[in-house]
Structures are given as C-alpha cells and as structure tokens.
Amino acid sequence: GAGVSQSPSNKVTEKGKDVELRCDPISGHTALYWYRQSLGQGLEFLIYFQGNSAPDKSGLPSDRFSAERTGGSVSTLTIQRTQQEDSAVYLCASSLEGGGPYEQYFGPGTRLTVT
Amino acid sequence: GQNIDQPTEMTATEGAIVQINCTYQTSGFNGLFWYQQHAGEAPTFLSYNVLDGLEEKGRFSSFLSRSKGYSYLLLKELQMKDSASYLCAVMDSNYQLIWGAGTKLIIKP
Numbered sequence: 640g641a642g643v644s645q646s647p648s649n650k651v652t653e654k655g656k657d658v659e660l661r662c663d664p665i666s667g668h669t670a671l672y673w674y675r676q677s678l679g680q681g682l683e684f685l686i687y688f689q690g691n692s693a694p695d696k697s698g699l700p701s702d703r704f705s706a707e708r709t710g711g712s713v714s715t716l717t718i719q720r721t722q723q724e725d726s727a728v729y730l731c732a733s734s735l736e737g738g739g740p741y742e743q744y745f746g747p748g749t750r751l752t753v754t
Numbered sequence: 755g756q757n758i759d760q761p762t763e764m765t766a767t768e769g770a771i772v773q774i775n776c777t778y779q780t781s782g783f784n785g786l787f788w789y790q791q792h793a794g795e796a797p798t799f800l801s802y803n804v805l806d807g808l809e810e811k812g813r814f815s816s817f818l819s820r821s822k823g824y825s826y827l828l829l830k831e832l833q834m835k836d837s838a839s840y841l842c843a844v845m846d847s848n849y850q851l852i853w854g855a856g857t858k859l860i861i862k863p
Contacts, residue, residue: 643796674853681758681841681855682797695850730796738849740785740804745796 641665643746645731651752652721660716660749664733671714672743673706674730682730688714689737721753756780758854760842765860766832774827774840774857782847788816788827789841791856797841800827829859837861 644663652658664671673685684698688708699705703722708714718725728750732743757779766772778786785804789797803809803818803825815828827840839856846852 672851679855682843682851682853684850684853687850695848740802740845740849742787742799742802743851745798747796 643731643733643744645729645746645749647749648747649750649752651754654723654753655720657717657719658721658751660718660729660731660751662714662716662731662733662746664712664714664731665744666712668733668735668744669711670734670737670741671708672732672734673714673716674732675700675727676730676748677727685716685729687737694737718751721751723753726751726753756844756846756852758842758844758852760840760854760857762855763858763860765862766829768832768834768861768863770832771828771830772832772859774829774842774859776825776827776842776854778823778825778842778844778852778854780844780846780852783820784845784847784849786816786818786825787843787845787851788825789843791839791841793838800840832861834861834863 646661671688674682687695703719706716728748730748731746734741734743760776788800791797801816808817813830841856842854843851
C-alpha cells in the first residue's frame with residue numbers, strides 16, 4: 640500500500656502566522672510520531688500518538704506547538720505564532736504499534752521556512 | 755542524560771569498506787536502529803540490533819555490544835549511491851527513539 644504522506648511538502652510563512660502540517664500514516668499503523676530536523680542535525684522527537692491519544696508529549700518545544708490525531712489515522716501538527724527558530728524539516732513516521740521495537744516508516748517531510 | 759555519539763562526516767572510496775561507529779548512553783535499552791537518509795529525503799530503515807553480535811544483510815552489517823554501549827555499521831563494496839547520512843538511534847526504556855546527529859558519508863570514485 641501507500642507509504643506515509645505529508646503535506647504540504649514546502650511551506651513559507653511570515654513570522655507570527657500559524658501553520659498546520661498534515662501527516663497521513665500507513666493504513667493500519669496505530670503509532671504515529673512527529674520529529675523535527677534542523678539542517679545538519681539529528682532528529683528531535685516532538686510527540687507520539689498511540690491511536691488517538693498522545694502518551695508522550697514531552698518533546699513539544701513550547702505551548703505554541705500542538706498536535707492531534709483523529710480516527711486513529713491522519714494527524715495535524717499546528718504551530719501558532721511561528722518564530723524563525725521554528726524553521727526546519729518536520730518529519731512524520733508511523734509504525735505498526737507503539738511501545739515496542741517496531742520499525743518506523745517516515746514520510747517525505749514538510750520543509751517549513753519562517754521569514 | 756541521554757546521549758548518542760557518532761562521527762559527523764566520513765569519506766571513503768568506491769569499492770572499499772567503511773565502518774561507522776556509534777556510542778550511546780541511554781535510560782534503558784530496547785534495541786538500536788540504523789537508518790539511511792539521502793539528502794533531502796526521509797530516513798529509511800537499515801537494521802535493528804537488540805542482542806550482542808553481528809547482523810549481516812547483504813553489503814551492510816551492524817554490530818552491537820550492549821556492555822560497551824557501542825555499535826557499528828559496516829558497509830562493504832561501497833557504491834556511489836551509498837553517499838548519504840547514516841543515523842544511529844537507540845530505543846530507551848520508554849520505547850522512545852533517541853537519535854544521533856548522523857554521519858555524513860561521502861564516497862569518492
């Protein structure tokens with residue numbers, strides 16, 4: 640079946656605006672992850688969903704960041720009042736289940752640029 | 755704290771062998787993953803080790819020593835398409851992946 644998809648692929652926004660990033664996981668995958676990757680850096684964990692609930696929100700960098708997942712499928716990551724330091728590639732991944740050593744499958748990412 | 759260390763960049767010659775090392779200190783251990791990431795693309799899974807020893811998969815092998823907090827990824831018969839970043843990630847006691855910054859591998863003809 641189809642892999643993980645993300646939209647938009649690129650987003651340029653002005654400082655202070657809100658943005659919404661979307662992730663469509665692999666069908667049947669119950670676990671969904673959001674990461675952020677700055678240029679030349681490793682992946683920074685943001686949030687993890689098991690079904691529709693988020694047992695681990697520890698990585699969200701500030702209260703400007705929020706995420707939700709509905710129907711155990713699509714997830715949206717919302718960044719309010721964007722700042723220039725939010726510029727990065729936002730990657731979504733899904734796995735068959737969470738809470739175990741399951742391979743994560745990544746989407747192509749959304750490149751966010753805050754001007 | 756939790757820490758994953760790997761070299762920032764390595765250079766190797768086409769047809770040769772290269773070993774990329776990863777050392778870690780984490781809260782618990784539920785396995786170590788290696789991912790490959792080509793520039794501008796998403797990471798893709800290469801290997802998973804949870805027991806000590808060597809796992810071989812074609813031209814790629816991955817080794818783990820839990821007592822030393824150490825792993826390496828071995829790439830044989832290097833091809834130009836192997837030019838990419840290689841990410842080491844450890845799954846901690848909460849089954850959360852802790853990622854290294856990645857090793858950029860440059861292959862020269």
